[in-house]
Structure formats: structure tokens, C-alpha cells
Amino acid sequence: MDLNKRPDDMARITTPELAQAFIEEQVAACREQIGDKKALLALSGGVDSSVVAALLIKAIGKQLICVHVNHGLMRKGESEQVVDVFRNQLDANLVYVDATDRFLSLLDGVAEPEAKRKIIGAEFIRVFEEEARKVGDEVSFLAQGTIYPDILESDGVKAHHNVGGLPDDLQFELCEPVRLLYKDEVRVIGRELGLPENMVERQPFPGPGLGVRCLGAITRDRLEALREADAILREEFAAAGLEGKVWQYFVSVPDFRVTGVKEGKRLYEWPAFIRAVNTVDAMTAEVPELDWALLKKIGDRIASEVNGICRVLYDLTPKPCGTIEFE
Ligand code: XMP
Numbered sequence: 356m357d358l359n360k361r362p363d364d365m366a367r368i369t370t371p372e373l374a375q376a377f378i379e380e381q382v383a384a385c386r387e388q389i390g391d392k393k394a395l396l397a398l399s400g401g402v403d404s405s406v407v408a409a410l411l412i413k414a415i416g417k418q419l420i421c422v423h424v425n426h427g428l429m430r431k432g433e434s435e436q437v438v439d440v441f442r443n444q445l446d447a448n449l450v451y452v453d454a455t456d457r458f459l460s461l462l463d464g465v466a467e468p469e470a471k472r473k474i475i476g477a478e479f480i481r482v483f484e485e486e487a488r489k490v491g492d493e494v495s496f497l498a499q500g501t502i503y504p505d506i507l508e509s510d511g512v513k514a515h516h517n518v519g520g521l522p523d524d525l526q527f528e529l530c531e532p533v534r535l536l537y538k539d540e541v542r543v544i545g546r547e548l549g550l551p552e553n554m555v556e557r558q559p560f561p562g563p564g565l566g567v568r569c570l571g572a573i574t575r576d577r578l579e580a581l582r583e584a585d586a587i588l589r590e591e592f593a594a595a596g597l598e599g600k601v602w603q604y605f606v607s608v609p610d611f612r613v614t615g616v617k618e619g620k621r622l623y624e625w626p627a628f629i630r631a632v633n634t635v636d637a638m639t640a641e642v643p644e645l646d647w648a649l650l651k652k653i654g655d656r657i658a659s660e661v662n663g664i665c666r667v668l669y670d671l672t673p674k675p676c677g678t679i680e681f682e
């Protein structure tokens with residue numbers, strides 16, 4: 356039997372009852388697989404890794420070691436939420452690494468998008484690997500939030516941007532309890548496991564995080580402005596009931612300034628680009644027709660509340676011919 360093939364007769368998990376049955380089954384299977392050994396998990400705070408963490412905490416408790424690497428490019432409040440939910444509420448064995456300075460000094464002056472991606476990806480693996488070595492010998496399993504589309508897309512081998520490049524001398528057996536599930540099923544399971552709604556409905560967030568939204572060479576002040584602007588956008592989308600309804604929405608801030616006027620004074624500040632898209636597979640994407648009053652409110656709030664931003668623009672470009680991200 357191919358363990359990476361979803362059986363034709365497997366029911367789609369759409370209800371709490373089906374989710375509970377799946378959880379029970381996987382808790383037993385993971386207990387059986389891991390026994391009294393330890394497992395390591397890179398916990399980004401995204402839906403998939405969070406659900407696997409919650410499932411494994413139920414199965415093996417503190418034998419699961421979660422590592423959350425804060426690369427300094429997370430959205431506002433995200434790392435804090437991971438610590439709060441997993442350490443404080445679920446009593447997880449969580450290693451929290453604030454690697455902001457390491458990432459930002461490596462990125463200093465680097466403007467080319469692919470170079471930024473490479474630096475962030477490689478450093479992520481380095482930090483995770485250092486933490487893996489610290490708990491090293493005792494850990495036998497690497498838990499991952501691989502889901503079924505990852506398997507279908509990569510023909511059985513997950514090119515996981517976070518932990519795919521671990522060195523050969525760190526030998527782990529994989530534990531991938533949601534590998535046969537689709538994203539919507541993972542969300543149903545997450546809800547049943549008691550994860551907060553905004554974590555379960557979290558929109559996709561690229562591995563390099565705000566690093567590819569702080570366009571060009573990243574500076575701390577512009578990154579901070581971007582983080583604040585993005586938080587306002589997400590807050591207003593949530594208040595308008597659009598969380599989980601629009602596929603992805605975010606702010607990017609370019610590395611040039613434009614003229615503005617605030618409190619009667621002429622100034623040069625950054626513009627903020629708002630992007631919202633709907634898509635099925637991220638290969639093509641449409642721009643939703645958002646409510647004008649909502650857009651205006653977001654624009655007014657960002658331009659008036661965020662230090663360093665004086666204009667807000669809404670991107671009308673579908674994919675193609677624009678990509679979803681600006682970099
Ligand atoms: P593009 O910009 O290529 O984005 O239309 C398609 C989807 O992929 C996400 N994205 C990334 N995800 N690492 C990731 O994990 C990356 O380097 C990366 N670049 C883009 C993007 O957010 C969108 O959902």
C-alpha cells in the first residue's frame with residue numbers, strides 16, 4: 356500500500372465528528388510510531404505546522420519539541436501568538452529563537468529578491484539545525500506539516516522550504532500525520548483541536564515573510580512601517596468579516612519615497628501598496644472587488660497612523676500579468 360496515496364474511498368473531513376475520528380486515529384498512530392522517543396517540529400505558526408503540533412502534543416505531550424524561529428520578518432503579533440498558544444495554553448515544549456538580528460544583518464544592503472530569499476532560506480536552516488543539534492542525540496523523528504497538495508505537486512518528495520536542507524548527519528524518521536489531507540480538512544481538524552480561529556483561518560504567508568514585502572534592501576524603519584500597515588489591513592479585513600474569504604491580502608512597501616502633506620507640512624514618505632487576491636492554486640489570481648468604504652478606511656488609517664507612510668495604493672493587477680508578491 357502506498358502510504359502517500361489518498362485512498363479513493365477516504366471521506367472528505369468536513370464535520371467535527373469526522374475530524375474527531377481522524378484525530379483519535381492519528382493520535383494512536385503517532386503514539387505507536389514515536390513510542391517513548393522524541394520528535395522535533397519547525398513551528399512557523401502557519402496552519403499546517405500548527406495543526407501537526409497540536410495533534411502531536413495530544414499524542415506525545417512534551418516528547419514533541421517545537422522550534423519557532425522568529426526571523427524578524429514575521430507579521431505583527433505572530434511570534435507572540437505562537438508562544439502564547441503553544442507554550443502558555445497547550446503547555447508545549449517550545450523553543451523560541453529570536454534570530455532577528457542575525458537575519459537583518461545578513462540582509463543588510465541586499466536588494467535582489469532571489470538573493471534575499473536565498474539568504475533567508477539558508478539562515479533559517481542554519482538556525483533550526485543549531486537548535487536540532489542542541490537536543491540532537493535524543494531526537495529520532497522530524498514532524499512536518501506536509502499536506503496532500505505538497506505530495507501531489509512534488510511527486511512524493513516535499514521540497515519544504517523550511518527544513519528541506521537539513522544536513523545528512525542529522526538523521527530523522529519523518530512523521531507527517533496530515534499528509535493525506537487537503538487544506539480545508541486541516542482547518543477543520545485545527546478547529547477541533549482548539550486552535551484559535553485566526554490561526555486556523557490564517558492566509559498563506561511566504562517563508563521569507565515580510566522580507567519579500569519590504570521591497571529592495573530591507574531597513575528596520577521601513578520594515579516596522581510595513582508591519583504596522585499590514586496589521587491595520589488585517590485588522591480591517593477581519594472586522595469586515597473577510598478573514599478566510601479573501602485568499603491572500605497584504606501590504607508591500609517600496610524603497611522610494613513620494614511627496615505628501617501632513618499637518619500642513621510637506622514631507623517625503625513611503626507609499627504603501629495594498630494587494631488582495633483570490634485564487635485556487637496561486638498559479639493564476641483575480642483581484643476581488645472590495646467595498647470602496649473599506650478600502651478608503653484602510654487607506655486613511657495607514658496613511659495617518661503609520662509613521663513614514665503618506666500614501667496608499669490598491670493594486671488592480673491579476674496574475675498574470677502580475678505575480679501575487681511584488682518580489
Ligand atoms: P507569486 O508571487 O509567485 O506567489 O505569484 C504565489 C504564492 O506563493 C507565495 N510565495 C512564496 N511562498 N516562499 C514561500 O513559501 C517564497 O519564497 C514565496 N514567494 C511567493 C506567495 O505569497 C503566493 O501565495
